[in-house]
Amino acid sequence: MTKKTKNLEYYASLFCQVKRGQISGSKYKEYSPYKPIFLLSIIELIENQQISENKINIRGSEYVELKEIFKRYQSILGGEFKYKKYAFHQPFENLINDKNKDTGEQFWHLKLKQESPKIEEIKDAEGRNRIKTEAKLKQLVEYGRFDDELWEILQDTQSRNYLVNVLMDTFFSDETNSQIDDTLNTFDLDAQKQNQEVTEPKNSDKQYSKRKYVVRDSLFRRSIIHIYEYQCAVCRLNLNIKPVDIRSYINIVDAAHIKPLSISYNNQLSNGISLCKNHHWAFDNGCFGIDDKNYSIVVSNKFSEECLTTVESLKIIPMKSYHGQ
Ligand SMILES: [Zn+2]
Incomplete structure (x- = not known):
């Protein structure tokens, strides 16, 4: 496979293929909206100039802001999920698993703290590789960040609008x-x-x-x-x-x-x-x-x-x- 150019189309395609969990036994078989909402929230953070470098630092004001935007969008766009406890930490961690199917490259990265174990060694009570609570996220992670190419693309208003429209039309069109x-x-x-x-x-x-x-x-x-x-x-x-x-x-x-x-x-x-x-x-x-x-x-x-x-x-x-x- 030839290496794909990491341009707007590349990221739009990855955005609309993010894997989403389904609540078992939910009435309308809804898929979790957390990842799309998380991505929309970061775009809004950039739009409102509340973040200046490619880093969502767990201890930074951008983290607090992002969480607020996420909460708001969860209550508006969350469908069946809108009444659930705000699950901000889930996409923060889980997006690292969304990868380009040809190259295996991810677009969202976590920088763990020095003393933290490796990401693949972090398990929840059921033995799955997961950071299950926000407290755990805060304990283990230093910051999350996009690919640098994606960060550059997101500095442009038209590209942001395009990605927002792709996310909205793909996940919230009904x-x-x-x-x-x-x-x-x-x-x-x-x-x-x-x-x-x-x-x-x-x-x-x-x-x-x-x-x-x-x-x-x-x-x-x-x-x-x-x-x-x-x-x-x-x-x-x-x-x-x-x-x-x-x-x-x-x-x-x-x-x-x-x-x-x-x-x-x-x-x-x-x-x-x-x-x-x-x-x-x-x-x-x-x-x-x-x-x-x-x-x-x-x-x-x-x-x-x-x-x-x-x-x-x-x-x-x-x-x-x-x-x-
Ligand atoms: Zn015309």
């Missing part, structure tokens, strides 16, 4: 829309609370800066593009690809906010629109807007455009012709 609405509301209430806090003078402090919930954005996107049937609301382009080794499709359309989130704080689905990359760019740069009374397209007169081809079948529909639609 919520009903009403559940998604509830979830979005939970985050909105939180955001409102934080905005109030931001207006107080002492809160130039970093901890009060507006928090970003990566899962929330992903749920918003999924609902919006589903409502618009995976088409661009302007040109109707609908382009899906299914990358090798990745369970879910990725789509060319983005979910944009009609009134910018930074001004309106309106995260409701009625403030969303599905746009292809071209029209998203044009929208963000003011080439057109949406009339909020009848949702029609209002094209600006402050740009020029040319569609130079004379080949009829290759003709691009100019932005200006969408005015009023």
